[in-house]
Amino acid sequence: MARIEEKVRSLVSADAEMRDVIETVLERAEDGEIAWIDVREDLTSGQWGRLIEQGILVDGENGFELADADATREALEDDGSDADAGSSVDFDDEDVEDSSWSIYDKAAALFTVGLFLGYSQKPIRDVIGGTMNIVLAPVESMLPFYAVVMLLALVTGLYSTLLQANLMDMDKMGKYQQRMKDIQERRKEAKEAGDDEALDAIQEEQMEAMGDQMGMFKEQFRPMVWIMFLTIPVFLWMYWGVGIGANADPVFQLEQLVLPIVGPKAWTDGVVGPIQAWIVWYFLCSMGFTQIIRKGLNISTTPSAS
Template sequence: MPAEQLESFLDNPAMREAVSVAFERSDGGNEELQWADVKDALSSGQWGRLIETGVLVSGGAGFTFANPDRVEQTLEEHGHLSNMSDDGDMIESESWAWYDKAAGVAALALFAGYWNTGIRDFIASFDNIVLAPITNALPFYAVIIILAIVTGLYSTVLQSRLMDHEKMQAYQERMNDLKERKEAAKERGDDEALERIQEEQMEAAGDQLGMFKLQFRPTVWIMLITIPVFLWLRWKVRGGHLGGDEAGMIVPLAGAVSWQDPLLGPMPTWIVWYFLCSMASRQIIQKTLNIQTSSTS
C-alpha cells in the first residue's frame, strides 16, 4: 500500500484503532495474525478491510503486515506510538529545577501584596525608585502604555523560551487521540476496546499534571515582574500618589473618567487601560518577532 493511501486509510479513527490493535498483537508486525487473534477487538468488517486494502497480506498460516515499518511510522505520526516509549511508559514529565520552585515561592510572597498593605507599600516604594523619573517625564496613561509593553515583551519571550512546545503538543495529541478512539469504539459498539481505552485514559492521568506543570512554569516567572508592576499601579492610583493633573483620561463613549472610576463593570479605568495595552502589545510583539507562545496541533 502506498504511503499516501495508508495515510488516507488511517485518517479514519476507527480504522486507525483497528490497525493499532492488529499491529500491537502482531508484536510490531513480526508475527502472523489470524482472525481469532483480534476478533475480540475488531469487527469482521474491519478485519476484511485490512486484508482488502493490502495492509495485511497472506503469510504462511495467517496474515502479516505488508510493510510494518511504514505502518509503525504512520501510527507514530498519528500519535498512537509517539506518546509511549518502547516499554509503554507515559510521556516523561518535566520536573521543575530548584530555581523554578524558588520563583514559585517568591511569586506567592508577592501575591500577598494584594491583601497586605505593608507588603504592597514596600514593593511599590521600591518600584517607584525606578519608575519615578518616567512618571515625572510622561503623563500617567503613557506610563501605563510603557509598562504594558515591557511586561508584554517579558512575558511573551519567557513563555516562548520556557514552554516545551513539542512535549506540550505530545500531551495534547495523546488526549485527542484517546478521545477519537473512544468515540470510534462507541460508534461500533466495541465494549472491549472501550474498556481498554478507558484503562489507557486512567494511565494517562499523569499527563494532565504534566501539562499543568509545563503551562505554569513560565507563568511563575512572568508573575515575578507583572505582580510588582500591578502593585505599583494600584499603589499609585489608590494611594493618592498621582499629581493633580493626572486624575484620569478621556475614553471614547465614556468621556472624561478618573482612574478609579468603574469603566468595564466593576473594573476601574486604570485596570482596563493596562489590560487593553498589555493585550495589544503582546499581539504586536508576537507577530513582529514571530514568537510562538502556544503549541500547534
C-alpha cells in the first residue's frame, strides 16, 4: 500500500524518534495485533496516537493491528537507505547554525565591499594599483604582459579552488540538496496517491527546509568573499596598468594581444560586446588553469549527495 509507505516515511522525516517507535510496534505485534499495554513503557501516548491518527494502526479484533506490516517495514528500510545519502533525517538545525560566519569572514566581506569602489574611483585604484605594483613590478619587467596575466590567472585559480574546497562543506551542501530532492519525490508520490494528510505534512517540512536556504547561501558565499578579497586587488592592478577608466593612462608599454580565433587586438579593444581583450584573455587563462588544478589535485567544488 503506497499510502502507508508514504505515511511512515512522512512521520520518520518529521520526527526521527518515530523510526524507533514504529520498529517497536513491528516487533511487539503478535499475529498482526498489538495493544497499548504492550508498548506503553516504550512509547508515549502521543506517539501511539499519531500512529492511529495516520492510519498506520487500525482497529483489530482484540486491539489494534498494522494496516500493512509489509509496507510499513519496507518504508523503514527505504528511509534508512536514503538517510545515508543525506536525507532530511540527517539534516538538522545544527547543520545550518554551523554555517555562521566568523568575525574574520565578516571583516573580509566589509573590506571587499570597500575594494569595489576602486573600479569607479581613480584615487582608490591608483593607491591599490601602486601598492600591488611593488610586488608585481619585478615580474612585469621580466615577462611580457600577457604572460604576467597568465601567471596571475594561475595563482588566482589555485587559491580560489583551495578556498572553495576548504571553506565550503560539500557534504553539508549535498545533504541539503538531497533533502530537497527527497521532499520533492515524496510530495509527488503523495500527490499521485491522493494522500492529503501526507501532503500537508510534507508541505510543513518543505517550509522548514526553505528556511535553511539562508544558511546554505551563507555556506556558498563564504569562500567567494575571500576569493574576491584576494582577487579584486589583482584586477585593480590590471585596471591601473592597462589604463582602464576615466582619465586613466596605461602605466605599462603594451604590445597587441593575439587572441585565439579573434586575432590581434589592443588590450582595451572590445572583443565580446563591451568586454575588452584584457579581461577575455584573463578569463580564458583562468578557466583553463582552474580545470587543470582541480583535475590535478582531485578537488571537486560541486556538492555531492553520494
